[in-house]
Each structure stands twice: as structure tokens, then as C-alpha cells.
Amino acid sequence: MVSWQERRKTRRDRRSSLDQPALPVALPDSHARGQRRAAAASMPDLIALENASLQDELRDHIVRLQEANRQLLTSSINAQVLAEQLHAAQAEMTHLAHHDHLTKLPNRVQFKKQLADRIAYAAEHGSKLALLFIDLDRFKVVNDSLGHGIGDLLLQAVAQRLAASVRGSDAVCRQGGDEFVAMLVDVAHAEDVAGRAAHIHRLLSAPYTIAHHVLHIGASIGISIYPDDVADLEALMRNADIAMYSVKEHGRNSFAFFEPPMDERAMARHQMEVSLRGALERGEFVLYYQAQVDLATCRTAGAEALIRWHHPSEGLLQPKAFIGFAEECGIIKSIDRWVLREACRQAKSWQDAGYALQSISVNISAQEFESVDFLQTVFTTLNQTGLSPHALELELTEGTLMRDSVSTIEKLKALRAAGVRIAIDDFGTGYSSLGYLRRFPIDTLKIDQTFVADIRPGADDVLVDTVISIGMRLHHHVVAEGIETAEQLRFLQEHACDTGQGFHLAVPLPASEFGQRLALARAGEIA
Numbered sequence: 001m002v003s004w005q006e007r008r009k010t011r012r013d014r015r016s017s018l019d020q021p022a023l024p025v026a027l028p029d030s031h032a033r034g035q036r037r038a039a040a041a042s043m044p045d046l047i048a049l050e051n052a053s054l055q056d057e058l059r060d061h062i063v064r065l066q067e068a069n070r071q072l073l074t075s076s077i078n079a080q081v082l083a084e085q086l087h088a089a090q091a092e093m094t095h096l097a098h099h100d101h102l103t104k105l106p107n108r109v110q111f112k113k114q115l116a117d118r119i120a121y122a123a124e125h126g127s128k129l130a131l132l133f134i135d136l137d138r139f140k141v142v143n144d145s146l147g148h149g150i151g152d153l154l155l156q157a158v159a160q161r162l163a164a165s166v167r168g169s170d171a172v173c174r175q176g177g178d179e180f181v182a183m184l185v186d187v188a189h190a191e192d193v194a195g196r197a198a199h200i201h202r203l204l205s206a207p208y209t210i211a212h213h214v215l216h217i218g219a220s221i222g223i224s225i226y227p228d229d230v231a232d233l234e235a236l237m238r239n240a241d242i243a244m245y246s247v248k249e250h251g252r253n254s255f256a257f258f259e260p261p262m263d264e265r266a267m268a269r270h271q272m273e274v275s276l277r278g279a280l281e282r283g284e285f286v287l288y289y290q291a292q293v294d295l296a297t298c299r300t301a302g303a304e305a306l307i308r309w310h311h312p313s314e315g316l317l318q319p320k321a322f323i324g325f326a327e328e329c330g331i332i333k334s335i336d337r338w339v340l341r342e343a344c345r346q347a348k349s350w351q352d353a354g355y356a357l358q359s360i361s362v363n364i365s366a367q368e369f370e371s372v373d374f375l376q377t378v379f380t381t382l383n384q385t386g387l388s389p390h391a392l393e394l395e396l397t398e399g400t401l402m403r404d405s406v407s408t409i410e411k412l413k414a415l416r417a418a419g420v421r422i423a424i425d426d427f428g429t430g431y432s433s434l435g436y437l438r439r440f441p442i443d444t445l446k447i448d449q450t451f452v453a454d455i456r457p458g459a460d461d462v463l464v465d466t467v468i469s470i471g472m473r474l475h476h477h478v479v480a481e482g483i484e485t486a487e488q489l490r491f492l493q494e495h496a497c498d499t500g501q502g503f504h505l506a507v508p509l510p511a512s513e514f515g516q517r518l519a520l521a522r523a524g525e526i527a
């Protein structure tokens with residue numbers, strides 16, 4: 001009788017003599033099955049059993065190899081699918097990197113490459129090309145009045161028309177925002193370009209029908225020609241841009257070729273922008289204060305803060321010399337914030353000194369009013385300066401109020417809930433829709449000085465009278481601006497206008513002099 005251990009050894013020896021490779025995995029069930037059979041058999045039987053056992057193992061092994069092979073096959077198919085997806089994603093990314101996502105036109109990166117190639121070609125073959133900078137006119141109005149979605153659709157429609165308006169070898173791109181660029185190659189001379197620019201302009205300016213809205217939008221086009229104007233790509237682009245700005249300055253909705261004097265004006269504008277940006281940091285702005293006089297008592301009730309710029313070379317500049325420009329180049333928001341802070345700080349210090357100053361009025365630009373953090377700016381300023389919200393009046397123009405009536409009403413409500421007063425500045429010169437007087441929560445109407453100027457012998461002063469009556473009926477406080485004569489003052493007093501402002505009552509004064517005026521008023525030496 002062969003013991004179990006011997007049988008096991010025999011089998012192990014035979015396996016090693018057959019030089020069987022060891023399985024890399026745990027022995028399968030078939031191995032155990034073989035052992036069980038072997039435990040109950042004689043030698044020949046044992047060999048037969050052993051063979052059967054090996055066959056079992058071999059079969060199991062083959063099954064596992066087949067499975068591994070199948071998995072390998074599947075994963076190589078997956079790898080192929082993955083490789084294809086990767087390739088598609090790379091192609092998509094390359095496309096995105098060179099095209100504008102909204103209009104699908106080439107973007108500025110791609111366009112610059114094309115332009116560089118075409119300039120090189122033109123230089124080699126002695127040909128000309130024209131670059132057109134195209135900016136839509138008052139596009140913001142579309143966004144503001146009909147929403148960003150309609151604005152996007154309009155940009156797409158413009159892109160389609162522009163792409164369709166040029167020849168196959170020309171190129172167009174979206175620079176960004178509402179600005180597009182077109183490159184016209186192999187142009188013969190300026191007249192040729194003018195004809196094609198006029199054609200593009202006509203196409204772009206024709207009405208668009210978008211989501212049931214018929215939209216009319218103009219385009220301002222600036223043109224520069226290579227090599228007539230310049231000898232390199234950057235200068236070509238810059239000149240076309242300068243020419244486009246010149247069209248904007250001269251009323252928009254047209255096209256113009258670059259001319260050297262435009263460059264001088266652009267340089268002057270650039271210089272002005274640099275000076276204006278630095279003015280805030282260098283502390284060149286100052287506030288003047290103009291008294292707002294209670295017309296019943298002739299006492300100073302409040303003051304309007306008016307900005308001036310101590311220009312290093314041009315002296316003291318009035319707001320009209322720089323505010324429009326500050327709006328154009330986006331500096332107005334920083335200026336407004338400085339004015340608000342300085343005026344609140346100054347008013348608080350006068351109140352702390354015991355002067356009878358009920359309120360300080362501050363002008364707020366449309367851009368600042370529309371800022372998402374405008375309310376935060378006002379409340380933080382009041383908090384930090386310690387001025388009571390009831391002592392602050394914000395002056396907004398009719399145009400500002402009309403830009404986005406829904407969010408305007410929300411902001412006005414929040415300000416008034418905190419105690420801040422709201423005045424409509426230059427009343428009567430803007431939209432003059434009486435409907436908004438009911439809709440917008442406001443406190444004060446400031447009658448524009450052009451109406452006050454009509455209070456003179458022989459002139460029609462019915463408008464001032466009407467505005468005062470409207471204000472009274474709607475329970476608004478009425479302030480007349482620009483009072484310059486005793487007669488105007490008398491008229492306004494007789495018609496029960498609440499408050500007056502103007503040279504006849506008080507000129508705008510620097511803070512120190514206005515403080516003296518308040519001190520005299522407190523001492524009873526002036527009203």
C-alpha cells in the first residue's frame with residue numbers, strides 16, 4: 001500500500017521531471033479533485049488518474065488563458081475607442097483655440113496668422129491688402145433692452161453676413177465683444193477698397209429679424225491699407241482701429257480710411273487717459289461744494305459736491321472737460337467712488353462741527369449705478385465715514401434710470417429703505433416720460449437749468465411752472481438748478497419751488513471756503 005505522502009511525492013517528482021512550469025495562480029479545484037481520486041487507487045490507476053488530473057488542470061488553464069485573451073482583446077478595442085475619442089477631443093480643442101465660440105468665425109489668434117501670411121505674400125508679390133476694423137454702434141442698447149441672448153443672436157447674424165460679404169481668399173474674424181475684422185486681399189487701390197467697404201457696411205446695416213424683433217444696428221468701419229499706410233502687421237491693425245474710433249467720434253455708422261492726423265488725436269486721447277488714470281492716485285481731484293438754498297427761508301439746506309481736476313499743466317478743469325472721457329475709458333467708476341467717499345467724509349465732519357448741513361448731494365454715473373456692487377459701495381462708504389444715510393442724496397439722470405428699469409427699481413428701493421434720498425438730475429432733458437415718475441421710487445426732481453434760463457421777460461416759463469406742479473402733485477421735493485438772476489429766484493419762490501441752486505445764490509466753493517460759509521451761517525451772519 002502506497003502512503004498518501006509517497007503518492008504525493010511521486011507526483012511531484014514526475015511533474016518536476018516533465019519540467020512543468022509552476023502555475024502563477026493558486027491551484028484550481030481540478031488539482032484537489034485529482035488528489036482525491038489518487039488517494040483511492042493502485043499504481044496503474046494512479047498514473048491514469050494523474051493523467052486525468054493533468055488534463056483537468058490543462059483544460060482549466062486553457063479556459064483561463066482564453067478568458068485572459070478575451071479581456072486583452074476587449075481592452076485593445078476600448079483602447080482604440082479611447083484613442084479615437086482623444087483624437088476627436090484634440091481636434092475640438094484645436095478648433096476652439098482658433099475659433100470664436102459664439103460666431104464660429106476664426107478668432108484673433110487664427111486671424112493674425114492668416115494676416116501675417118497674407119502680408120508676407122503681398123510683400124513678395126508687390127500687392128496690397130486692406131484691413132477693416134468693424135465695431136457695431138450702440139450694441140449695448142440691444143443687450144440692455146432685449147437681453148444678452150438676443151444680443152448673442154445678433155452677433156451671430158452679423159458674423160454670417162460679414163462672412164458672406166467677402167471673397168473666398170479674404171478673411172474675417174471676431175476680435176471680441178461687438179468688434180469684427182475683415183481682411184480684403186489683392187485690392188487694387190483705395191477706391192476699390194471704398195467700394196467694397198461700402199458694400200459690407202450696407203449689408204451689415206440692413207435690418208435684422210431676430211426672435212420676432214426687427215433690429216436696426218449701425219456699424220463703424222476703420223480701414224488701413226498695406227503697404228500704403230504701414231509696413232507691418234501691428235501698425236496695420238492699430239491704424240484700422242484708430243480709423244474706426246474716428247468714425248465713432250464723428251457720429252458713427254460709416255467708414256473711414258486711416259489718416260496720419262487721426263494718429264495724433266489718438267495719441268492725445270491716450271495721453272489724456274494716462275493722465276486721468278494717474279490723477280486719482282496723485283490726488284489731483286478736488287471737490288467744490290455748491291449750496292442748495294431753501295427758497296422759503298433762504299437758508300443753506302444742503303450742498304452738491306462737484307468735482308474739479310487740478311491738471312498739472314492745464315490748471316483747474318471743470319467736469320465737462322474730462323467726465324465724458326472718463327466714462328468712455330471706464331475710469332468714471334473709480335472717480336465716482338472717490339467723490340462719494342470724500343463728500344460723505346466732508347459732510348460728516350461739517351455736521352460734527354455743528355454746522356447746519358442737512359444733506360450732501362453726489363452725482364452717480366450710469367456705469368457706477370449699474371455696477372453689481374453699487375449698493376455695497378454706498379452702504380460701506382456710509383458705514384466707514386459715519387454719515388447718516390438720511391443726509392445723503394444720490395443724483396441720477398433720467399438716462400441712467402431708464403437703462404434697466406427692473407434692477408433700477410430694486411436698487412432704488414434698497415437705497416430708500418436705508419434712508420438714502422434719490423434725486424433725478426437734469427429733469428426734463430432726457431426721456432421725460434412722466435410714467436417713470438410714478439414707477440421709480442424717487443424723492444427729488446432737479447429742474448434742469450435750461451428751463452430755469454427761460455424765466456426771463458418775454459420767454460415762455462410755462463415748463464418750469466408745470467414741472468414744479470408735477471413735483472408737488474407727486475409729493476416730490478423740487479430743486480431748481482442754474483438760478484442766475486433775482487428775477488428767476490423771485491419766480492421760483494412765487495411758484496413755491498422748494499430749493500434753489502445757482503450762481504445768483506452761491507457759487508461752488510472749495511471745501512475750506514464752503515466750511516467758512518457754514519460757520520458764518522451758524523453765527524447768524526449770513527442766511
Ligand SMILES: Nc1nc2c(ncn2[C@@H]2O[C@H](COP(=O)(O)OP(=O)(O)OP(=O)(O)O)[C@@H](O)[C@H]2O)c(=O)[nH]1
Pocket residue numbers: 102135136137138139140141143147148149150151152155176177178248252
Ligand atoms: N450679447 C453679447 N454682448 C456682448 C458680448 N461680448 C461683449 N458684449 C457687450 O457688447 C457691448 C459692447 O459695447 P461697446 O462696443 O463698448 O459699446 P456700444 O454700445 O457698441 O457703443 P459704441 O461702440 O460706442 O457705438 C458691451 O456692453 C458688452 O457687454 C457677447 O458675447 N454677447
